[in-house]
Amino acid sequence: MLDFFVFANPVNPFKYCNFIKTSHMNSREDQLKAFDRLLTIMDELREQCPWDRKQTMQSLRHLTIEETYELGDAILDNDLNEVKKELGDVLLHIVFYSKIGSETKHFDIADVCNTICDKLIDRHPHIYSDVVVEDEEDVKRNWEKLKLKEGKTSVLEGVPKSLPALVKANRIQDKVAGVGFDWEQSNQVWEKVEEELNEFKQEVQKGDKEAMENEFGDVLFSMVNYARFLKINPENALERTNKKFSKRFQYLEAKAKTLKKDLKDMTLSEMDVFWEEAKKK
Structure with a gap:
């Protein structure tokens, strides 16, 4: 169960500014103890358990994907007790990969945490620097611009190749919109949907399977785009x-x-x- 929301001071994340309490709240000390307990158990399992000792990043990959989908199911079902459990499973995998990384002397859990902390600070200059933003759209646009400054040659580099097609379409459109490549109004997007539907119907009448598939893909892509304009998550x-x-x-x-x-x-x-x-x- 997600028992509380914490609003941290952006300058000092370890200092609580305000909180809303429901059933109980673990102190920061208790949270760190719990994380240390997990790290200790991971060390013990990696050393003593035949199954855990045998695992590699490659062998864990499909299990991580499965756990992520199970977390997604729990979120969709709004089952917060299951969300808590599935978050634990995902966290275990993060710790597991970090343990393997430490064994090969490439990285450990501290490196993982510090890397994401550095990234968050760099990507939020409106919090940690003097950049001014008006709303969340400004934040998203700045995020993509900063990624390009970090050496990425395309805003689409951050879209995983193995994402399911529907999710990938949504992420592609979201990212290009972040740099200004977007429609201005939702009615323009709907007109595009209608255009793609008509083209699909024409290919259906012709009976060309490959052309039908191409046009059907365009229909789905345009529908995903329309959903984005309506603030609907298509997945x-x-x-x-x-x-x-x-x-x-x-x-x-x-x-x-x-x-x-x-x-x-x-x-x-x-x-x-x-x-x-x-x-x-």
């Missing part, structure tokens, strides 16, 4: 629909089982009765 929206559909279909399956019927033997009209029931649940 979250689609996943909510996936969950909604799955829940209704499972209700349909359960009802068919109660009637001792196989779905394959039911008509669409029969299934639709239960589907409508499921929508009211």
Whole structure:
């Protein structure tokens, strides 16, 4: 459970300026003790457990991805107890990678923490320097400009190649918008959606599979862009629909089982009765 929110003094992150307390709050000392406990356990497991001793960064990679998705599920379900547990799993992986890095003398957990601290300070000159910003959009634009100054040749370098396509489309559009490559109004984006839909329909009529796929991709990309203008996260929206559909279909399956019927033997009209029931649940 996420028990409190802490607002830290930007100049001295270790000094609390204000806090909202719910059920309980661990002191900074307790937080550091808990983290030290995790580091100690990781040392012990790496030394004594056959499975942990065998792991490499490569062997952990797919497990890390899985844990990240499980955290995403918990967040979408708004299950804060599960969020707490899944955050622990993700944190374990961070500590695990850092332990392996220390063994090869490349980096350790202190290097990891200091690197992100330095990055955050450098990327927030409106907090740690004299840069003035008006709103969050200014912050995002400055962020991308600072990344280019750090040596990146493209604002798109920060988009992981292995991201799912829908998430990647959203990140690409978000990043290019950060440097001014964007539409001015949402109606312009919707006009682009309609344009892409018409082009897709034309290719469907022609029956060229490759052209259809290309145009369908353009439709999805333009819809993601429109969602961004409406402040909708397309990945979250689609996943909510996936969950909604799955829940209704499972209700349909359960009802068919109660009637001792196989779905394959039911008509669409029969299934639709239960589907409508499921929508009211």
